[in-house]
Amino acid sequence: MPERLARAITLGGPIPVSQFMAAANAHYYATRDPLGADGDFTTAPEISQMFGELIGLWAADLWDRAGRPDAYWVELGPGRGTLTADALRAAGKAGFAPPVHFVETSPTLRARQAERVPHAIWHDDVEDLPTDRPLIVIANEFFDALPIRQLVRGRAGWHERIVACQDLLFLPIAGTSVPDSVIPEHLRDAAPGSIIETSPASVGICRVLAARIEAQGGVMLAIDYGYEGPAIGDTLQAVRGHAFANPFEEPGERDLTAHVDFATLGAVGTASGTIVSGPIGQGPFLTQLGIEARAQALGPRVAPDRDRLVDAMGTLFKVLAIRHRDWPEPAGFA
Numbered sequence: 664m665p666e667r668l669a670r671a672i673t674l675g676g677p678i679p680v681s682q683f684m685a686a687a688n689a690h691y692y693a694t695r696d697p698l699g700a701d702g703d704f705t706t707a708p709e710i711s712q713m714f715g716e717l718i719g720l721w722a723a724d725l726w727d728r729a730g731r732p733d734a735y736w737v738e739l740g741p742g743r744g745t746l747t748a749d750a751l752r753a754a755g756k757a758g759f760a761p762p763v764h765f766v767e768t769s770p771t772l773r774a775r776q777a778e779r780v781p782h783a784i785w786h787d788d789v790e791d792l793p794t795d796r797p798l799i800v801i802a803n804e805f806f807d808a809l810p811i812r813q814l815v816r817g818r819a820g821w822h823e824r825i826v827a828c829q830d831l832l833f834l835p836i837a838g839t840s841v842p843d844s845v846i847p848e849h850l851r852d853a854a855p856g857s858i859i860e861t862s863p864a865s866v867g868i869c870r871v872l873a874a875r876i877e878a879q880g881g882v883m884l885a886i887d888y889g890y891e892g893p894a895i896g897d898t899l900q901a902v903r904g905h906a907f908a909n910p911f912e913e914p915g916e917r918d919l920t921a922h923v924d925f926a927t928l929g930a931v932g933t934a935s936g937t938i939v940s941g942p943i944g945q946g947p948f949l950t951q952l953g954i955e956a957r958a959q960a961l962g963p964r965v966a967p968d969r970d971r972l973v974d975a976m977g978t979l980f981k982v983l984a985i986r987h988r989d990w991p992e993p994a995g996f997a
């Protein structure tokens with residue numbers, strides 16, 4: 664993969680960071696299951712069953728208060744399928760047993776998901792989701808894997824950040840200049856070297872889902888590490904074997920992520936006519952959903968997992984919901 668991308672850049676010239684990230688992650692996820700202790704990183708549903716269970720009960724409660732409509736369960740980028748398996752086991756006890764739709768591009772991970780959720784229906788793209796019922800959409804650590812664009816401030820103005828390549832060495836440099844008008848006014852005069860990120864791919868997917876929720880009813884719950892932007896900051900990072908690595912080395916062999924701009928996702932929701940809740944920290948969200956009682960019921964062995972989900976990930980990770988205006992307010996955002 665690095666050789667192929669190097670050749671493409673040598674022949675065709677440097678590519679935007681967004682294209683580099685898209686190519687690297689497509690290869691990365693297609694060729695492995697990166698999750699868990701022996702992989703590259705661990706996510707909340709892989710830390711503890713409590714995470715998926717609480718989200719299942721959250722959805723069952725909302726569905727119940729919405730009048731128990733026939734609805735679809737949708738998960739974006741389900742990894743090993745653990746969240747949906749845990750969620751629907753808990754939701755089933757509350758009488759909520761919706762058909763499952765997964766949006767997943769990786770064939771390797773689709774196979775893992777099929778082991779845990781054999782009756783799921785898979786799609787490559789959110790556009791392909793069914794149109795005939797309300798959608799209850801869950802996205803945990805999905806948006807952070809989508810490509811970001813980076814704009815870098817030069818001495819005189821702003822430039823697209825692009826990736827050049829020499830002898831298999833990938834290097835981010837300033838590319839063509841972009842007009843000041845695309846930079847939020849209060850950030851335009853940032854110091855040379857400053858970076859601003861946007862994620863056209865995330866905005867596009869959020870826009871499609873908000874329009875679907877507006878037309879069909881339902882809700883989307885997005886959980887990720889993020890901030891309320893736009894802001895100055897380079898958040899592109901790579902992990903390998905649970906350690907940070909250079910995002911421009913070995914493309915396709917390291918997980919590339921970027922922090923999610925929740926203010927922008929919320930603004931997309933509002934502009935589409937949906938109602939936005941949050942963002943709120945994952946810690947207070949899980950506390951309001953009753954993680955303390957669940958942890959106590961499961962016993963002292965889960966105390967470290969509870970601490971990771973509520974304390975370690977509690978503020979950096981954020982939760983945002985957008986819902987149809989006739990749907991009730993979801994729990995967890997007070």
Ligand code: SAH
Nearest residue numbers: 692706740741742766767768769803804808
């Ligand atoms: N939600 C899971 C996995 C997170 S890893 C968890 O919390 O454990 C990111 C997931 O998104 C993987 O399943 C990956 O294959 C998927 N993914 C990444 N880019 C995608 C894209 N463009 N379209 C669909 N799925 C994507």
